[in-house]
Amino acid sequence: MDRKADPPQIALRGITRVYGTGEAMVRALRGIDLTVEAGDFLAIMGPSGSGKSTAMNVIGCLDTPSGGSYHFQGVDVSALNRDQRALLRRNYLGFVFQGYNLLPRTSALDNVELPLIYKGLPRARRIAMAQEALEKVGLANRAHHDPSELSGGQQQRVAIARALAGRPGVILADEPTGNLDTTRSREIMDLLTELNRDDGITIVMVTHEEDMAEYARRHVNFLDGRIAEDHQHDSPGG
Amino acid sequence: MLLETFRLAVHAIFRNALRSFLTVLGIVIGVASVIAMVTIGQGSQVRVTRDVESLGTNTVMVVPGQGGMRQGGFTADRPFTVADAEAIQENLATVAIAAPYNITGITAVYGNQNHFTQLVGATTALMDAMNWSIAEGRAFTEAEERAGRPVCVLGQTVREELFGSIPPLGQTLRLESLACEVIGILEPKGATSFGEDQDDTVAIPLKTFQRRIAGNDDVSIIFIEARSDVSTARAIRDIEALMRDRRRISPGEEDDFSVIDMKQIASILTGITSVLTGLLSAVAGVSLLVGGIGIMNIMLVSVTERTREIGIRLAVGAQARQVLMQFLVEAIVLSLLGGVMGTALGLALGALGAHLMSIPFTPDPFVILVAFAFSAGVGVIFGYFPARRAARMDPIEALRHQ
Incomplete structure (x- = not known):
């Protein structure tokens, strides 16, 4: 495939995000320019309050920027309404959160199946795809366990399986290892690396742990709502 | 998709069976009392008609005064x-x-x-x-x-x-x-x-x-x-x-006297019974309304409790309409469940009442249908507001909710 002919997967131009008005106004993003090509592996870093989470929300189409433009695979996201952004998330994006965010009292399989329900796929197909995603994260034998019966690392892997199930182009991971010990964190990072390498899924990850950022090919550092640094990095795992 | 929504609703309801039951108790009582009232009322009408007929349809009573049976009984006329x-x-x-x-x-x-x-x-x-x-x-x-x-x-x-x-x-x-x-x-x-x-x-x-x-x-x-x-x-x-x-x-x-046809009395009595039945059913209907408010209340609590769930659903690509439908269908399924239980209870009460009052037990399919439709309506009306609140949530806020 000739990549140069394609528009970049994610293109942010002069993105600003302002909360509140007057005295209480907070400028979370003060003009972000960021281009992510398909298949990239980004680590977004920065102190808390630097705007990295806000940027993730904008990229994930959960939040709308106050200014600037955001194109996803050439489509102007700012022109999309709420429901169209939901469609974009459904078909192109997968989310992994620090707190796993699995539905309680719902089996791993049902959790993974969730995005597929909204895709309107028939039940047999959904179960096959969810099963496949669980296999990929090594939890095929835990399909019928509730989140409360799984360890933190396993829960996060279920969450990754959920993000994967809809076969998205991009996985957005917000502090995916924030609640895990080092060993489990490494397992999660190995998994993400594998998905990036073998399946060509673009990974955008927010983290404040240098160790975890090591896995990424590109480091973007946020400071006070701006990108302070953006450089390629040779990942040891790669 | 609708089938999925329905499955989801049943799942959510049975995940918290006790609370769901308490939620629909109002509807159960409302539907049950309407059905019991109407069943017993219609049974009494059948009984009244039968009684009067047993007296003989060619029977008349002559009493002094013009009020007759209609206005406070017999008068002091000659x-x-x-x-x-x-x-x-x-x-x-x-x-x-x-x-x-x-x-x-x-x-x-x-x-x-x-x-x-x-x-x-x-x-x-x-x-x-x-x-x-x-x-x-x-x-x-x-x-x-x-x-x-x-x-x-x-x-x-x-x-x-x-x-x-x-x-x-x-x-x-x-x-x-x-x-x-x-x-x-x-x-x-x-x-x-x-x-x-x-x-x-x-x-x-x-x-x-x-x-x-x-x-x-x-x-x-x-x-x-x-x-x-x-x-x-x-x-x-x-x-x-x-x-x-x-x-x-x-x-x-x-x-200055009245000739009372017993057939007339039968119709007057039937009239009184049906007015009474209507009144009691209306009171019972009010409890249906209260039951609906109960459902709205619990659905609102449920929406707040499940804020994070809603956030997750929105994040994985649920549209507002789909979240709205999820909660609306849940409310409707809840109130229909209440309707089913209420119908069963109402018929049981009606049968018991008929037995105790020795009147015939005459369940009316139409009334059951109406009570049923009403309970579904309650679900739609009182489920809509909480469902809309769920659908309008901001995904980021919802995901952050503890």
């Missing part, structure tokens, strides 16, 4: 005499039987027992016409009737209340200043559809009543049976004409 009844019996070809009688409430005393009952001053003709048969002892003789002898016949209730296990025949019963001998016991007749115990009665000869109880020659009611080969309406016209003549009512003047 009463009748035995001669009036005799005139009707003798002069009208359309009338088979005309029997005069009197009724009053009285305390019957035997030994140290006393019991408030209904005293009837009757003739054997009347007792025959009203199907009062003697179970023990005998009825009045003509001689006793003519002489106004102090003899009485008791209903089963009076016998039980006053005599218990003592054989009553030959005993002396005191009715105010009248001491009368018990000569017979009536066959039990049960309660009327008014709930009046027909066995709670004492009968004495009409003349005894007039002389010893009332102290005059008045007759308060004339019981008439029209001949079976003529229409009741014609008999009524005849009776009215004759009575106007006997009471010297000039043309253009209003009657």
Whole structure:
């Protein structure tokens, strides 16, 4: 495939995000320019309050920027309404959160199946795809366990399986290892690396742990709502 | 997708079965009371109609005054005499039987027992016409009737209340200043559809009543049976004409007596029953409304509790419409469940009530359908507001919710 002919997967131009008005106004993003090509592996870093989470929300189409433009695979996201952004998330994006965010009292399989329900796929197909995603994260034998019966690392892997199930182009991971010990964190990072390498899924990850950022090919550092640094990095795992 | 939403709703409801049950309790009670009320009401109507028909559809009552049964019962208008009844019996070809009688409430005393009952001053003709048969002892003789002898016949209730296990025949019963001998016991007749115990009665000869109880020659009611080969309406016209003549009512003047067709009474009673049924059902309907508010309340709590779930669903690509449908369908399924349980409970209560009141159990599919549709409607109306709140959530806020 000739990549140069394609528009970049994610293109942010002069993105600003302002909360509140007057005295209480907070400028979370003060003009972000960021281009992510398909298949990239980004680590977004920065102190808390630097705007990295806000940027993730904008990229994930959960939040709308106050200014600037955001194109996803050439489509102007700012022109999309709420429901169209939901469609974009459904078909192109997968989310992994620090707190796993699995539905309680719902089996791993049902959790993974969730995005597929909204895709309107028939039940047999959904179960096959969810099963496949669980296999990929090594939890095929835990399909019928509730989140409360799984360890933190396993829960996060279920969450990754959920993000994967809809076969998205991009996985957005917000502090995916924030609640895990080092060993489990490494397992999660190995998994993400594998998905990036073998399946060509673009990974955008927010983290404040240098160790975890090591896995990424590109480091973007946020400071006070701006990108302070953006450089390629040779990942040891790669 | 709708099937999925339905599955999801059932899943959510049974995930918290106890709370779901408590949530729909209001609907259950509402639907149950509407169905029970209507079922019992319709059963009573069937019973009333049947009772009146058993009296004979060609039966009419003549009472003094114009109010009749409609406005507070009998009035103080000029009463009748035995001669009036005799005139009707003798002069009208359309009338088979005309029997005069009197009724009053009285305390019957035997030994140290006393019991408030209904005293009837009757003739054997009347007792025959009203199907009062003697179970023990005998009825009045003509001689006793003519002489106004102090003899009485008791209903089963009076016998039980006053005599218990003592054989009553030959005993002396005191009715105010009248001491009368018990000569017979009536066959039990049960309660009327008014709930009046027909066995709670004492009968004495009409003349005894007039002389010893009332102290005059008045007759308060004339019981008439029209001949079976003529229409009741014609008999009524005849009776009215004759009575106007006997009471010297000039043309253009209003009657000072009423001729009551028992068929009319049946329709009046049926009317009263249906109004009562309607009123009670309306009250029950209000509890349906309250039940709906209960559902809204719990759904609002549920939406708040499940904020994070909503956030997750939005993040993985649920559209507002889909979240709205999820909660709306959940509310509807909840209230329909309440409707099903309420229908079952209502029918059970209706059957029990029918049994206790000895009226026929007549469940009406239409009412069940309406109560059911209403409960679904409650789900839609009271589920919409919480569902809309869920659908309008901001995904970021929702995901952050603890």
